[in-house]
Amino acid sequence: MAKVVKEKKTNGYFKYIKWFWILFVSGILLVVLLFLSASWGLLGDMPEYEYLENPQTNLATEIISSDAKTLGKFYLDDNRTPVPYDSLPQNLVNALIATEDVRFYDHSGIDGFGVLRAVAKLGKNGGASTITQQLARQLFVGVRSKNKFETIKQKAMEWVLATRLETQYTKQEIIAMYFNQYDFLNNADGIRSASKIYFGKEPQQLKIEESAVLVGMLKNSSYFNPIRRPELVTNRRNTVLGQMAKYEFITEHEKDSLQAMEMDINFNPESHKEGLATYFRMYLQGFMNDWISKNPKPALEGGRDKWNLYLDGLKIYTTIDSRMQANAEDAVRKHMANLQNEFFHQNTPKRNPTAPFLDLEKFEINKILEREMKNSSRWRSMADEGKSEKVIRESFKKKREMTVFDWNSEGRERDTIMTPMDSIRYYKTFLRAAMMSMEPQTGHVKAWVGGIDYRHFQYDNVIQGSRQAGSTFKPFVYAAAIDQLRLSPCDSLPDTQYCIEAGKHGNTEAWCPKNAVGQYSGKMYSLKDALANSVNTVTAQLIDKVGPGSVVSIAKNLGITGNIPEVPSIALGTHDTNVYEMVGAYGTFANQGVYVKPVMVTRIEDKNGTVLYEYVPETKDVLSKDVSYAMLNLMEGVTHGGSGTRLRHRGMQNTTVYKEIITGYPYGFKNAIAGKTGTTQNNSDGWFMGIVPNLVTGVWVGGDDRSIHFESIKYGQGASMALPIWGLYMKKNYENKSLGISDSEFEKPSNLSINIDCDRVVENNDEEDGLDDDIDDLNF
Incomplete structure (x- = not known):
């Protein structure tokens, strides 16, 4: 009996051992089967070995500055x-x-x-x-x-x-x-x-x-x-x-x-609307989309047949210098904040019931606001949703929470409550700015500022915006006269009323331009002093002598595009152009008469470093070295005895906003500077073009509409609106010696055939209060 019990116990023990090993081996087999199933792809798709060798991750396209800094990136979801x-x-x-x-x-x-x-x-x-x-x-x-x-x-x-x-x-x-x-x-x-x-x-x-x-x-x-x-x-x-x-x-x-x-x-x-060179990056996006449309992806790359700007990890090497770009943005911010404060002060509802518009009737203002409303993203998105026009219009009258631009708030933004229509009018009150800086010998663009804040003002005034050039167009007239008539900066013409009769040079009626103050001094002006003081009557005589066609031809060769009418009034800058073209044109004067098309991208590489694109310079001989040097000599007069004289000021007695805008900041430049200010009718546009031997910079300041402007020339002229940005920018550049910005004289051609050594007669009636006479009468 005991033996039977013992056998039963032994059998029970072995039964447990057997089940233990069955479970243990089964567990191992299950684990092995689990991993085999995973390896065979039975648990889900597994990547091929080829994919393991080269995992396809989304890579951001990197924008690289000329000083090897990352300006920004293009990406969708992965900023990698x-x-x-x-x-x-x-x-x-x-x-x-x-x-x-x-x-x-x-x-x-x-x-x-x-x-x-x-x-x-x-x-x-x-x-x-x-x-x-x-x-x-x-x-x-x-x-x-x-x-x-x-x-x-x-x-x-x-x-x-x-x-x-x-x-x-x-x-x-x-x-x-x-x-x-x-x-x-x-x-x-x-x-x-x-x-x-x-x-x-x-x-x-x-x-x-x-x-x-x-x-x-x-x-x-x-x-x-x-x-x-x-x-x-x-x-x-x-x-x-x-x-x-x-x-x-x-x-x-x-x-x-x-x-x-x-x-x-x-x-x-890091986002598309923040960081350095935001406007330039958005221009570059268009440049790259155009390049991608014309350059298919090689078959050996596999996958997509087109390059993807946001996923393929391209490297775009640009001409922008991150240090100069930062200096440019700082200069724009500092001056525009001051200028805007004064603009707000002058355009309070009490002082100007139609603020920020001037010289407009109520129906004209409503027409502008109506146009802006229909062009807004709110209108477009609601229309795409199938909303009726009545519903859309009502939405513009309802107050809502929003974040708006404000120079005086932290981060230049503040939260508020207003209607979308009120916000349209609010944004109209802000003056806009544009600036581009280029190395004239290479065409390399070193700085690009398309506006005051990309988050809120996404229109790029460097290349998208075209406005009347005013007196900054006059150097093209003078260049034609010196080139074709062999005049020199020393030749003189009288400041008297001068009319070009109807029928001549395509005129439909007689054209008799006035000077800014509406008077004629009767004095003889050398070409140098006439340009420095923007004497319109002298400019009229020059375009009459060479003909509008010659001026248009030179302007076209200097890179000014668009339909420039061959009429005398273009001498005063009636043609619309942009900062990009003006900088390229002025660069020709500094490059001994050779026009170099501005370039922003020098090379594009794929993620492996293979070069996909390299820039080939586009150049054109436009003027002789002698004529170009004579033009630089003429424009140096602007900074010695004309509207740009304030660049030579060394300090201020008063640091109020008024004094900063009118007398300029304490620049104290002593080096050679050629330049030209420009102011259009009603002070709607302020320009300054500044040249040193290896850098040409153009600045424009104005309202979103021509009816948004300063009432007084004290504030509305180019020397007050635009020139200070150039001064602040260049002052910062010169402080950084590693940038290599020249403070030397302009290179003088050997055997110069044009006489530039003449006694200069300085006529600067407003030198005491810092005003200039470069505003042009465009009523013709």
Whole structure:
């Protein structure tokens, strides 16, 4: 009987052993089958080996300045610019290893010890995902599912992909891919964007504590967001520093010192509407779209048959100098804020019931506002939704919360409540500006400012906006006269009433231009003094002698496009043109008579560095060296005895806004400067074109409509509206010697055949109060 009981116990024991081994082997087989299924693609599509060799991530196109700085990027969802492993600081790599995968260099994609620890402790002390597994999930698997079965499938796929990645890439390449792939939030896709957005520097420049912040974000960038949750991120940073000390990447003393530091975030958001050279970047977008339409993608690239500006990781090398661009934007901001304050002061509803418009009847103002309403994005979007015109119009009368531009608010924005129609009128009150700076010998554009703030004023006045050139067109008349009649700056003409009768040069009626003050002095003016003081009667005599056709021909050869009518009145700048064309034209004078078409892009490369495009200069011989030098000599008179004299001022007795605008800021320039101011009728447009031997810069300031302007010439002339921007910009440029801006004399041709050594008669009736006489009478 005892034997039977013993046999039953033994059989029961072996039965349990048998079931244990069955379950154990079955478990192993299930795990093996799970991974085989994942490898065979039965649990979901797995990438081919070719894809593993070259993972297709969306790469932003990078815009690079002439001084090798990133001006901005073009991207849709991914603002990603990859960097190689050797561009990562060692402290960043150490922080990653210490925090995420301390045995990274000892495993082949899967950390067996970590897996056993996670199983034994049920994941309470962290998971077992290696850096390689995390990379596999980012590249190929995606967001972890909340469904347990799906999670198991995804985990199996991660393990298989991790082992494959380890066979395809070195450890260093995997680390670089991991950092380049991760989304650090706030448009910071990849370590390079994150480094620039959160700390304003390249990855190689990251300090240990900064690297710890970014590595800490790898746990969950949405939760550990340094902009929204600085305390949490600081604590997480300190945890990373603790891990680095634990694994002896830093000492305990270093850890304590670094943990005690405040987290210093230097937030530099990257978006299409913020950052440096926003207007230029939007011009460049159009340039690139045009280039892409004409240049198909090589077949060997595979995938799309057209280049994608936002996904293909192109590199666009531009002529813009980031330092000069920053100087230009600072100059525009400083002067325009002052000028706008004075404009608001003069256009209060009490002083001007039709503010900001002048000389308009109510029905004319309503017509302008009606046009702006129908051109607005609100009108277009509501019309696209099928809303009736009545409903759309009513929406413009309802008050709503909005953020508007304001020079005097932090960030130049403020929150307010107003109707969309009121906001249209509000934005009409702001004066606009445009500025472009170019190296005349190469045509390289160094700075481009299309407006006062791209977020709120997206119309680019450098190249989109065309306005009457005023007196800045006069040098083309003088150039034609010197070139064809062999006149010199010393030749004189009288300031008397001068009429070109009807029927001559295409005139339909007699044209008798007046000077700005409406008087004629009767004096003889040398050409140099006549240009310096913008004597309209002398300019009229010159265009009568050479004929409008000759002037139009020279202007066309200098790059001025559009339909320029061959009539005498063009001598006073009645033709509309833009800053881009005017800078190119004036560059010819500084380049010894050779016109060089302005260039902004020198080279385009694909993500691998293959050159796709290289710029070929477009040049044209327009004037002789002698004529060009004579023109520079003429325009130097503008800054010595004419409307540009204020550039020579050294200081101010009074620092009020009025004094800053009228007498100029304390520039104190002593070097050779050729230039020309321009002011159109009613002070609607203010211009200044300034030339030094290796830099030509044009500035325009005016309202959105010609009816928006200063009432007084004291404020409305080019010397008050535009010239100060040039002065502030050049002062900053000269302070930075590394820019190499010339302060030398203009190069004089050998054997100069045109006489320039003549006694100058300075006629500057308004020198005492800083006014000039360059405003043109365009009533003809």
